[in-house]
Amino acid sequence: MYQLTSAVIVPAQKAQRIRQFLENKCLIDAKFRLKHLESDRVAIPLLSVDQELLHKTLSDYFSLGDGCDFELKMVKMMPSKRSLLRSPYQLLIQGLEKLLTDHGYILNKELELDIAKKWEWHEDLVMLPKNSFKHEIWAQFGSELWETISNCLQCKRLARKEVISNNDYRRPQVTLLLGNSGWVRHVDNGIRYHYDVTKCMLSAGNITEKLRISTFDCRHETIVDLYSGIGYFTLPYLVHAKASMVHACEWNPDAVHALRENLKLNKVEDRCIIHFGDNKKVCPHGVADRVNLGLLPSSREGWLPACLSLKSDIGGILHIHENVSTASSNKSEEIRMRIQNRAAEAAAELSATLQGQTPSLPLYRNINQHCGGNSSSSSSTSSIPRQSYLPSDFGKYSMEENYTTDSDDGDIIKIYETLNSDQPLSEKQLQRQEKWEEWAADVAASIRHILEELHCKPWATIVKHIEHVKPYAPHIDHLVLDLECRPAETFSHAGMNY
16 A cells, blocks of 8 residues: 655654645645654655755755754555545446456547447436447447446446437337336435336426426315326425325326326325326316426327316416427528427327317317407407516516506516516516427417417416526526416406406
8 A cells, every 4th residue: 555755855844834835835745644663753744846856945944943853765655545536437437448358358439439438327226328338339238338337336236328218109219237126216305216217207306396396385276297207296286285186187197107106205296196098088168277287398289188178268388398489590480380280280189189179168169260260259358458468577566556458469467566676687588588488478368369369259368487497408497387277257357366
């Protein structure tokens, strides 16, 4: 363990003061410990520097003080505790270097770039990134490679990510490399999740939204959670928000299996009904006070089932997830229009199916058409204020008593004024906020059209809040829109209370 290194030998009673001086001059070699020698002297390890310069520096220092004799020499010294510490990555490199050497290879730059530098922990299972250990040399070692990695990282199981399946189930593509089972347990804000990492996902990036849901008071509410998965949002509604009942809709059988386990694990299975299958067919109608649409990159195909699930007499709140482009280009507008067109096509297809199942529901003709389409329909709503509900800021708001009208827009409006404008936004932040507001207005208008088409009467859609969950990619934000949806007749002429 001892290594020969350059040191300065000084009296023990002055060692600490001299050490501090040498540290200030950046001359101490921190890889070694100070060493006590005979005759009450101490060896202080030094970096390899010009010996004449070092001798002059020390001589000048001691000549200014009361003076003391010193000696420069090579001394066998013990490495410091800090220098003996190795990061998990360094331990992995050491272990793999030995594996390669034992088989007649060397760790060259190409192989080093193929070694994972970061990974995910799931209990005793380590998930390696998708592009790691792909070099053909690693394949020659078989299970010995995975056992070496497991020993270096001190885990029992190994898996490797691949690209997420580009299908409706969006199953993770994960290969189990070491171990017999991919089932893991995860605790998130006091909620326990149990799932198979090779078949289901748990998105850590949505933690802020799950924490926000946990602050809701849903004690007397019925929730519909579309795209429930293993219970990412279902469980916060049940465990923390105390929802009376949650209808969890999911069509991935592996996710449904994990969801059943998680409901039992958290002892809330008596307040949840699982609807296994396609939302278009299994989503309950007319039951929800609140609907969660937690699908990315867009939940637009679930808008019609969500509207159908709201209580028809009083409506409710939609929590709509979407990846929103904030890029200021014509391309972002083209993408938005394509998404809108796909949503309209999906809605039309669904309503055609619903027409056969529920004759009382009107055929959903077009996302931009008013129900009825005749003069009597429009005249019956002429006394109702109309425009889009949209806040001017995303802080705290107060409601203005007066409402404005806009004959060119069919949405009912509510005007807000900010109470929190101490810090002006930069131009870039203002542009970003404008994109969010445009998206919210588009969603509010589209949802109102769906509701009026379904119920043949005026509805109001009110933007209550826009939550920025996380940046998803450059110029793309994961947002959640809290959209309150009510029949227009439920609003008094004087104002609205929530």
